Amino acid sequence: MKFITEEELRDIYRKEPFTTYELLPETRLTPGARQFLTDRGMNLYRVDIPADKTVAVQNQEAPIQINDTGKPMERDHWKMKKLINRLKLIESLFLLISKESIALDLFLAQDILKLGKQFSTIRQEIQSKEKKEKIFFKACSGIDVDNCHQDMGDCFDITEIHMQLDKGKEILKLHQLRCAIREVESMVMEVYEGNEKEHMRCEEIIAQVNQVINCLSQVICVAVGGKECQRKR
Structure with a gap:
């Protein structure tokens, strides 16, 4: 399990600003990283990778809205x-x-x-x-x-x-x-x-x-x- 930190997200955002973030399997966000996305009203998507690992398919379920109602x-x-x-x-x-x-x-x-x-x-x-x-x-x-x-x-x-x-x-x-x-x-x-x-x-x-x-x-x-x-x- 790999944890994505706030510092890593800031480095990525500094190099190339983004409005959505795709979370790969076997990865999780630290509380600070999740707050970083929340503060900027970004959408978080989970990405599924098939067993053969040759094709990456984005999960078709509704995205996890970081900036949901309230x-x-x-x-x-x-x-x-x-x-x-x-x-x-x-x-x-x-x-x-x-x-x-x-x-x-x-x-x-x-x-x-x-x-x-x-x-x-x-x-x-x-x-x-x-x-x-x-x-x-x-x-x-x-x-x-x-x-x-x-x-x-x-x-x-x-x-x-x-x-x-x-x-x-x-x-x-x-x-x-x-x-x-x-x-x-x-x-x-x-x-x-x-x-x-x-x-x-x-x-x-x-x-x-x-x-x-x-x-x-x-x-x-x-x-x-x-x-x-x-x-x-």
């Missing part, structure tokens, strides 16, 4: 739950990194804590569906009020060179935090996928996420010691 609502619930839990995890990382930075640089710790509180308003807004206070933003020469809501990428690459700086540990943790926040965008898009009524709301949330990322990039720039914007041109 499932979409349940699937949306789990997508939202996954998003909220990820946001809470990131909020805790803000607190942890802020605490660990106090002894080295109190001002850095305060900036991280302040940004963490602003990030938490994203989750609160999603859960309450009410507009919260705007995220505070201070423009620099590379990021301004016109592009602060956009995906600007990293201002500069974080490499082994930064490990050797006085605040090397904090810089690496902040970069790790920034990478974690970047994953939120895809989760938000999954939650609101196919919901035209919430399209504008989805765009607003992603814009807020991008703004937090850009603010965090500014914090990293200061931690590195840059007195001038180091954004790559």
Whole structure:
């Protein structure tokens, strides 16, 4: 018996997207793999192979509908739950990194804590569906009020060179935090996928996420010691 894992399905999907999946005899899906198909509303078919193994014939019975009646609502619930839990995890990382930075640089710790509180308003807004206070933003020469809501990428690459700086540990943790926040965008898009009524709301949330990322990039720039914007041109 061979088990197909979620990682294998993701690799296949990454190389060539598909909408149906054929499950061969003597193979089974792991719970994660089945959830992967469920989240994307894909149909699962079983394939029968005759005893002589010379011809493969698809089972003519009705396909197993992964997205059968009642499932979409349940699937949306789990997508939202996954998003909220990820946001809470990131909020805790803000607190942890802020605490660990106090002894080295109190001002850095305060900036991280302040940004963490602003990030938490994203989750609160999603859960309450009410507009919260705007995220505070201070423009620099590379990021301004016109592009602060956009995906600007990293201002500069974080490499082994930064490990050797006085605040090397904090810089690496902040970069790790920034990478974690970047994953939120895809989760938000999954939650609101196919919901035209919430399209504008989805765009607003992603814009807020991008703004937090850009603010965090500014914090990293200061931690590195840059007195001038180091954004790559």
